[in-house]
Amino acid sequence: MKFSQTFIPTLREVPADAVIVSHRLMFRAGMIRKLANGLFAYLPLGLRSFRKVERIVREEMDATGSLEIKPTVVVPGDLWKQSGRWDAYGDALMRLKNRVGADFVVSPTAEEAFTSLVRDELSSYRQLPLSLYQINTKYRDEVRPRYGVMRGREFVMKDAYSYHTDEASLDKTYQDMGRAYRRIFKRCALTVIPVQADSGAMGGSGSEEIMVESEIGDNTLLLCKACDYAANVEKAGCKSDFKAPPSPDAAKQAGLPPIEKIDTPSVKTIDELCAFLKTGAEKFIKTLIYRAVNVELDLSTAPGAARLEKRKPAPGAPELYPEAFFAVAIRGDLDVNEVKLAAALKASELSLASDSDVERLTGAPTGFAGPVGLHTLPLVIDLTVTAMNDAVTGALAKDLHYRHAAYGRDFEAWMISDVRTVKAGDRCPLCGGELYEKKGNELGHIFKLGYKYTKSMNVTYLDEAGKAQVPTMGCYGIGLDRTLASVIEEHHDGDGIIWPLTVAPYQVIIVPIKYEGAVKALTDSLERELEQRGLEVLVDDRDERPGVKFKDADLIGIPFRVVVGDKNLAADKPRVEIKGRGEKESRLVETAKAAEELAALVKAGLAELNS
């Protein structure tokens, strides 16, 4: 392809909103242009690389035995109502109405569409397992789309969904997908970190995120210095402080004084309390009141449960409590991890209760809640609290606290759960080693969804005994745009992109010093010969100074550059210069051998990545 015949509008300047390397370089290299916030068009050069990522993903999906289908991008809202996500998904779901008022969504994911198709076709266990995927346009109405195609509103996702008769079959596909994902990212020359992840709003349990390290990553990862433990902070655990509930006598045996009310005038925050009592935050039990939405956990034994509304959002969907309040107690120096808490409560949303709700439920203004004597709502305590037997905590009245509070003697929990946010410096839950933090971006995600969608959408098959059963389900996503941008984040230098061969828009760029005469003739014949050998070649035939062409070649990052100039052609043995994009120096190669050598280099480079 001649540079003059394609459309690669390279630039020296970048827009102010391009703050990360991949966004800047994709823009400068003429790979993408912005149509609106979060909406990007791929130009020819960008699309070539995009298609290579797409092909790698497709090949690896096909290799797992997953079957490609193509549902629509616009999907009936009714399906989302059946699954319950029409209400649960939040504002990022682009809902729309057609001319006769029917509801639709522009798909952000496709559990509903796939499950609806499978529901209509599934009859027998013999059809299972069934693994289907698409590579298709998705839309999320992000509040703050940023970082170019790294976090756009419209993007392309490969999403696969699998259906199984049992957990073992699901686990096999889940493991196959995990391996396929590792191969995909290896082929794209990406260094990834697979982490344990919470499955968030997707429901279910058993999930892994494939992350790349990124300064602007929207995930915090905790990694162990000693072993290969890695987890998203949303899910990360740490060496437990859990104790079996101590007997009421334990405190007495430990010589602990009885619980005692103390005046703490105008003292509300933990910091103020620390100063007032001249002690550390780890001596306090912090108690927060949360409002949870759509709670699927059974609350029948919880204090105040009799007053709670309960309903079934759709036939087949599980019963839930549209709204419920919880008190959550945790050691004063720690933070509650709301994702862990939501998962423990099986709630779709969670927020701190308003001041008026706190006052109504605890009988005291915000700042004086505590576990002792709290019988109006269910008390969830973090594992750390079970180890506290001489704590300060709110006394459910203005300007009053307790001291010498002990778990097991002075209060019991309705539920004990790990709900703390793990931090750098905490100890690894596997080996006890020290944990450290990284920021990461999610490229892929594999989930065991379980029965969430198949139950709510009434999917059944007949088992060997002729009995109707509900299949279990997994889902597996990869963001293609984000994967491509991440390749650039990992492979660039100050001059531009350094494409790995597998994702490079072209493998070789020929730069004639001046595209005329013998130089032109050799350029054209080399292009032909390389293309006959199956290589993808860009020829910079523009009437530009060599410096401009070299700068653009570095910017767009083609793996091998061949310079054809009069001087080297005029020698006894005519030669061209060959340079790898990542190399500092070029080498002179006889023109007669150039094509063969380049073909060998490309073949070897591809083989290494694809191996």
Place this chain on the structure above:
Amino acid sequence: MKFSQTFIPTLREVPADAVIVSHRLMFRAGMIRKLANGLFAYLPLGLRSFRKVERIVREEMDATGSLEIKPTVVVPGDLWKQSGRWDAYGDALMRLKNRVGADFVVSPTAEEAFTSLVRDELSSYRQLPLSLYQINTKYRDEVRPRYGVMRGREFVMKDAYSYHTDEASLDKTYQDMGRAYRRIFKRCALTVIPVQADSGAMGGSGSEEIMVESEIGDNTLLLCKACDYAANVEKAGCKSDFKAPPSPDAAKQAGLPPIEKIDTPSVKTIDELCAFLKTGAEKFIKTLIYRAVNVELDLSTAPGAARLEKRKPAPGAPELYPEAFFAVAIRGDLDVNEVKLAAALKASELSLASDSDVERLTGAPTGFAGPVGLHTLPLVIDLTVTAMNDAVTGALAKDLHYRHAAYGRDFEAWMISDVRTVKAGDRCPLCGGELYEKKGNELGHIFKLGYKYTKSMNVTYLDEAGKAQVPTMGCYGIGLDRTLASVIEEHHDGDGIIWPLTVAPYQVIIVPIKYEGAVKALTDSLERELEQRGLEVLVDDRDERPGVKFKDADLIGIPFRVVVGDKNLAADKPRVEIKGRGEKESRLVETAKAAEELAALVKAGLAELNS
């Protein structure tokens, strides 16, 4: 690929709404399933054929030098406001608002997105011509989606847009695209009819539709029995009856009596008039009052123009009249073609005026309008009326008509235009031969758009003299889903699809009579050998009766079927049966030669279509 490892849910029954062959067969062959009205999912078999159509389209577009890009599917409404189509497009445009109330559309076509990208990048005449295309999801909120993927709401279109310094350059690309389209349809084994077409709401002039004949076609085509003239009825002309305006004396010279008012009590329709006056409809001048919306035609010389509102919908957009009324006169036995009329008036929409508007504008109830003495609004007369010099027509008063009315003597026109609907039996405008009608479906459309979008969206470049100029533009679309469905419409029999090799999901299907023992071994080795030769092979390894497998093989229409059975393998020279899908009889071929023979058949078949 083994049948048991893919997902081809064939069916004997079809849903009641599948009334055309392609819809029925795509459904029965397990190629598609319905998600909702007008929304179809392609299953693995359907997607394979779809991708083949896509590849053919891509190869032929690339061969024209057009460059593939990938804008978004969801596009900012602002761009559509700039072009004026936000208001003009009508209810089929899927408009939506995001979470902060910004307007978007789910693209039905992409003139705006492409022109916006080009606007931002275009600076010099040296960048032109520029031809860009995408193959991407489109959405039209059809009132009555029908006929499966033939007329769906969501579909995939290849749409290309080209930008040029002058008409000659535009014409070259237009011709190149026309040739590419003919090649695309030839490669898909489709018999197409290229017809002259009106460009409708797209604006501009010079356009051709590529049609396939179809009983359920939504276009009426007029073709000449004598030459190769073909046109959409919306645009079709016929041998003209146009006369130069006769002098006022012509009627006198012809011995025509003076115009005379006659009583026609309670007579309103043409039929009633014919009966009352005992004459044929061709003696009447029918006069209709139309209400036109967004009229771009200059009406400054028209009667009543002073009262018309005039405005500029956007900076750069042409001035227009939001509403204007016209009287249109035509010979009584003919119909007004509203598409031609809208084009002549440069109006975006057209409808018959309400009874009250008719009464207000003509001073008479509906049924008594006529050209004589009508000075309140512009009079458009069809060419046929210029030849009428002894006509009956309404007298602008209840129960009164004129007779002996003559064009040139008794009335003049504000505009003379060809606005009649041509019918079978009319004479060819090229050769005078007889025209006949066919129903057709549009597969592709090429347009010379001119300056409509580049002007309204303010696109300029600097010419050689450094002066800012506006480029002219063309656009070129092909519906991929519809193309695929049309292949089935043209290639099927009572048993199922008969795929042309270029679009077949697989080229060879191997049907082992019973997939076990020697039959299984040969089936597997033949599959391997064929795949090594680059053929696409489906193996029906299911535990089904041979009859079921044969029926399914015919239904899904794979071009070559190979039957492997014990009987033929046990012979001295082991053999398999080979049968072309369109053939009646199978042939016995030695197993050792089967792969070679099949490879030759496939190669020859592909070569013929792709030549």
